Amino acid sequence: MSSSFGQWLKLSIFGQSHGPAVGVTLDGFPAGMAIDTEALALELARRAPGQNAMTTARKESDTPEFLSGVFNGRTTGQPLCAVIRSEHQRSGDYGDSVDLVRPGHADYTGHVRYFGFEDFRGGGSFSGRLTAPIVLAGALCAQWLRAQGVTIVSHALSVADVRDEVLPEACPDGETLRRLKAMPLPALRPEAADRMSEAILAAKAEGDSVGGTVELAAWGLPAGLGAPFFDSAESVLSHLFFSIPGVKAVAFGDGFGFAALRGSEANDPFRMEPETGRVVTATNHSGGINGGITNGMPLRATLAIRPTPSIAKPQQTVSLQRMENAELAIRGRHDPCILPRVCPVAEAMCAIGLMELWKERAACVK
Secondary structure (H helix, E strand, C coil): CCEECCCCCEEEEEEEECCCCEEEEECCCCCCCCCCCCHHHHHHHHHHHCCCCCCCCCCCCCCCCEEEEECCCCCCCCCCEEEEEEECCCCCHCCCCCCCCCCCHHHHHHHHHCCCCCCCHHHHHHHHHHHHHHHHHHHHHHHHHCCCCCEEEEEEEEEEECCCCCCCCCCCCHHHHHHHCCCCCCCCCCHHHHHHHHHHHHHCCCCCCCCEEEEEEEEEEEEECCCHHCCHHHHHHHHHHHCCCCCCEEECCCCCHHHHCCCCHHCCCCEEEECCCEEECCCCCCCCEEEEEEEEECCCEEEEEEECCCCCCCEEEEEEEEEEEEEEEEECCCCCCCCHHHHHHHHHHHHHHHHHHHHHHHHHHC
16 A cells, blocks of 8 residues: 555554644554654654745644553554644635646546545645654654664755755764754755745745755664665665655665766775774765665765645646636645755655664564
8 A cells, every 4th residue: 555664664654634634653663762752843843834934834733642652651562653633724725626637746646546536635645744744753763763873864955056065974963963953944054055045935936936955864874774676775765755745856875976987986995994893985976875785884865856836827737627728826825845844754754764674684683
């Protein structure tokens, strides 16, 4: 089913954009982890709408309600189920039935796929609203991974034609990590964040939207997570990254840049690190993965995010009720750029995927 993921850490999400709640069930999460509720709230707030002029005006508190799997502030090892109530729906913005299908959205494909029985309000099951329970699950996984020494961080590498610098090879210090999580639009260079914000607001003023790229890295991973072919680290993580609404391309390491390199330039030479006795690579073009398996170097990935398809400018479409060509100007509350809210979702998906790989590796050892 498209709403479920994982063999060792089984995740399932449920709900629709304008339903009473969205939620998640996480089966296979270890027992005994003390939940940092403040950290959970921070991650959910990073994703939540209505934070600033760059996001949709829809307001949701996104407070999780645990129904099972947590007792006295610790995970029990039983299936963890949580819901996030919806508080600020405006279903009237979407009419009584599907008619003018929105370009770039799943209105038409969802209508065909589910034979006209889909809940189309606000995108229904295709909505970014479903990323709230994913962030909740991912934040829990990130807390577990952090206890194993793993740090995951992301930032806006580019928005429209404005570009930030790439993440350093070494894990940023705690202050930098806290600053990135606190920024409405996380960027390593504050001036880049300002210019990105200007580009987003300029598009919004014109009734349009912009896209960009998110760069993500994970430090502290051991070598040996993943497998060749169908369960490679890239395959598992890409499966999750492409599940994020708006993600249209995923690259690891140098990604498409490999196409212009020679083997002598693309290969990462292996070396011994005298201080630790670890095997490391002198460069990291492969983004921490060889043969589908982590090599102990930082995992690096880049996600391309499409411009938000909901724009106020008139667009050409069709009327399904009249079966004729039509024009559409989208009403409602929409992000002029979803990239600021994609960052915490990308980190959550990465944490979920890495924990799945970690548990699979542990099962092999046994």
